[in-house]
Amino acid sequence: MSLALAVPLLLLIASCLVVIGPDRTLHTRTKLAAYPVGAAFVCAMVILWLVATEGPITVRFYDPASIASLAFPIGLYIDRLSAVMMTLITGVSTVIYCYSIGYMYQDRHVRRYLALICFTDFVLLCMVSSANLMMLFLFWQVLSYLLYLLAHNHAHPATLRGAFKTFTLLRVADAAFLAGIVLAYQLYGTLEFQDLFARTAGNPITLSLWPGLEISAATAITSLLFIGAMGKSAQFPLHLWLPGSLFAPTPVHALLHAGIINAGGFLINRLAPLFGLSSTTLHIAFVVGTLTAILGASMMLAQNDIKKTLGFSTIGQMGYMIMECGLGAFSLAVFHLIAHGLFKATVFLNCGNVIHKARQEPAFPHTDPHAEEQEFSRLTWFTGFTTTLFIPLLILLVTHGALHIPLLESQGTVIFLFFIWITSSQAILTLTRLRAVASWKVSSAMLLTLLFVMFVYLFAVESFTAFLYPNSQEVASYFKAGDLPDWLFDLMIIVATLTTIAGWFYLYMRALGRSVWMPSWVESVRTRLYVLFMNRLYADEIYQKLGGVVVRFLDRFDKSVRGWSQ
């Protein structure tokens, strides 16, 4: 118990250590604060081991049966999911904090930023180890405000506008989250996780929203909670706060993209038994996630700013993660968010150095197109083709046709296979584009990549899923809930496969130096889409225009009743 409490408290201590004290000892104190941050990581790992071997830890400072403790029911419930998240958060925080001590050295706002980073970690840890939905919501809201504080710089108007946008958009999601909590409590009389899951499953209720329009209580509650998750995980159309907050220092972004933004994925996983009761919400999540993944990735390709590129890449990845949740692959989503978190933290921390270096050396980064080898490599392309198309197809035919393993009967299995294929082909494509040279090294790297991706996914499918959700029937029920109609599912797989193969073909022809014939309208659409994505779908302008309309209405309304009310 004391160890479970120590993890968040150590970060609170680190935050206080940075904030309290005179300026002359600030640097020493910031260095000292790294110890409690590191200690929290060690404690989190011990907790992970304890939870994995001895079961969940529950600490309650309230009486769940008493109405007196409704508004502030503080307690901890640490199961495997919480323990994994705690380890991720403290691990990433340790790296980010140690990096920030040097990176933010002599910055005017160093005290504020470092203290806020530690305090945000404290809030994140309390959130992921919440004993009930109300406590989770309490820290969820505090996180919204902390994001506002982290994203803003007092004297920079653009930053202030971005921070304001961040807070207001997150509050929209918070309001929906609160409505979901109220509905859950009104219908089932509890906010304790296990009780809520049991009551919702055991007592299906139908709500009449409008005469003739009925909806299940599970769908209504999870839809509202999902909107809450959409806000924190920057899902379309609530994604605008993320690009708007990109003025913040780079370590803050490392924390944001590696930790805070995963809150949506965590929420859905924490409430997986509830989401598993509503196919409708899972399908909505799938659509929203897919849309966000496509738009995020497309906008990322059209950006010319390193931080914006990374920002939109995160939006795309979060869309991917929510899409996985929508398909019922909850454990895969957690695996994805861990991998993405570690990757993005590394990239953002490195990006800070690149930006600093670029400021010192105007010629950096060096771009010399003639230095790149232009020669087409048959070996590289052959290996790429074999690893991304031939081997997966062969495996599929052997297992399905010769060994009679019914791989394609469950959408869940197809989803995993498809993600293995997409991920490996994307990695290999990136390798090919980076170094299109005839080298056995590149070819071996491709084969290794394929093997690595396959083993990683096999680990995610088997060990990690079994670790997070030991009950295999529960996992199967989530996949069942996320099942799409067969024709739609097959159509989507076929379209995605054809698009990927067409992409390969297009790149292959371009690499050969041959022109690919395209109808003129395709070229024209491509140009228009490029402009559209480069301008981020003009979403900021649309919101601004909408804001202008609202302000004009408010002014008119205010003037019309001014004489009476003032």
Next chain:
Amino acid sequence: MMDGAIASWLLAGVPLLGAALSFAVWSRPDYLRNWSVVLSILSLAAAAGMSGSLATSSENLLLVYLLPIAACAAVLGQPVHKNLRLSWTMTLLFLGLGFVILTNQRIVGQVCLLVLLSSLIVLLYRHHTPLWPISWFGIGAYALAVGCVTISLVAAPPLSSIASLLACAILLPLVPFHSGYITSITRLPGSLPSFIVLLLPAIGIHILATTISTVPDVAMSTMTVLALVSALYGSIKALAQSRVRLLLAYGSLSFFSIFWWFVSISHRITPQAVVFLAALSLVTSGLLMSWQVVRTRYGDDVDPQAISGLVRRMPHFTVLFSLLALAAMGLPPFGVFTGFIGMLLTTALTSSVALLVIMIVWLAASWYILDMVQQLLFGRERSDLRYEDLRRSELASLLIVLLIVIALGIAPSNLFGITEPPSNAQAVKESVSWNR
């Protein structure tokens, strides 16, 4: 054990006597302010000492404790100036009248309420400036309240109940009877607005608690609709304001309307509702005191955009003002959030439209309050402005309010008598309709 009526008069006697004696130090504004602060603290001590003898409910007792604290903070937050002497004395007088109304029998209390309302009418008639011209709507609203209280004294139910309900709608503001409240916050001098913002709603809730059981259902249903309209109206008006005092007045109006909605659908005043109302009033009071800090330095009704960049030069003010703003937005761990959540969870809601309106109002508060905070605190510093952080008395006044609001948020709720089970604690068993 002392008789309840005697205890009530003894309690009220402290600030009333203090108000009477304040004329002895009238020529020394600094003495007078200190005198008012000391009398407020003595009133609090008297309330604590006589709490066992007062014939009042536990929820009322909370308000009885909060009144002298609010009076003390309101006076402390003022600069020493001869023009503010009347407001300090009137604060003591109103504190005394408030004690009598909250702790005394019906007729005596209502007579004191008539005195209080009449004093407000006189003050509003006298105090107006070119920036804040005389508001006949505000004066008219209080005149209507005087009429309603008189009718409730002489008429029989249900007329007396409806008259009391109308008086409550003026004291605890609800559209279309909110002009008195708006006018009081914007026009009254010195420490009065930040005290009145707690006193009037406290009296309103007290009268409501005594009459709610006799109010006809039709009237309560009307109040339900009015409360939703009022909540939306207050939010829209707050969003459109650029003048801080109006913004705070309309913002609090929209939150008071949420309180009205819960009371009118549950037909009772729950302890959670009292916590919400007390915290909301105190937060509004604290924000008015913060604005007073700005007014003291940069003049009355200054445009917040014109004095940006306070954050670096006024760090104490920034921290306290930001925390009060967070409380006003309904964020944890402050009392407004606790009361709001308490009301939402313990009242059986049957309308999805109402829930939507409440969520919009709650969300809108984040918008207009954060906008105000951002305009005032952030942005570029101006070299032509002299920045001066909080003086000790100002710091103390804001700190008192903030600590009380946090205490209301995180203190164990059974301290305020919240022990009874909710009406809907058990799971519902059949399909429910949410389309009313």
